[in-house]
Amino acid sequence: xxxxxxxxxxxxxxxxxxxxxxxxxxxxxxxxxxxxxxxxxxxxxxxxxxxxxxxxxxxxxxxxxxxxxxxxxxxxxxxxxxxxxxxxxxxxxxxxxxxxxxxxxxxxxxxxxxxxxxxxxxxxxxxxxxxxxxxxxx
Numbered sequence: 001x002x003x004x005x006x007x008x009x010x011x012x013x014x015x016x017x018x019x020x021x022x023x024x025x026x027x028x029x030x031x032x033x034x035x036x037x038x039x040x041x042x043x044x045x046x047x048x049x050x051x052x053x054x055x056x057x058x059x060x061x062x063x064x065x066x067x068x069x070x071x072x073x074x075x076x077x078x079x080x081x082x083x084x085x086x087x088x089x090x091x092x093x094x095x096x097x098x099x100x101x102x103x104x105x106x107x108x109x110x111x112x113x114x115x116x117x118x119x120x121x122x123x124x125x126x127x128x129x130x131x132x133x134x135x136x137x138x
Contacts, residue, residue: 005035010050017054018061025051026107040096040103048084 009031016027028047032038038046062068091099 002035005031009035010054013050014054014057017051018058026110029103040099041091044091044099 009028012031013028025047028050029040029043032043032046032050033040036043059068
């Protein structure tokens with residue numbers, strides 16, 4: 001059962017990375033934890049390795065269609081690597097329950113912040129989006 005969950009999870013993580021380019025940590029951490037029972041601190045390095053390999057595969061596919069801005073990737077990647085190193089150091093000093101709460105808060109924030117424009121409240125002085133078809137037009 002564990003192997004099946006991990007294989008399915010790996011495919012799901014790859015699909016998330018390949019399709020939307022992000023969010024795979026949100027998928028991989030819970031899948032690895034559920035499949036293995038590993039504590040949060042042990043799950044994160046495994047998730048990072050999975051995300052790195054999946055990202056590499058997706059990058060190759062995008063590279064082939066000339067969709068990679070190498071300069072931007074290097075500039076952002078180097079600064080991201082510095083942040084990741086600092087984050088890993090911080091994680092080693094943090095309690096697992098605190099990490100889980102931060103993870104939950106971050107995923108909630110990201111989900112709320114990046115919801116489709118039609119689901120966002122209208123800014124002051126602007127018209128709201130038309131209602132979604134599923135809400136009966138009310």
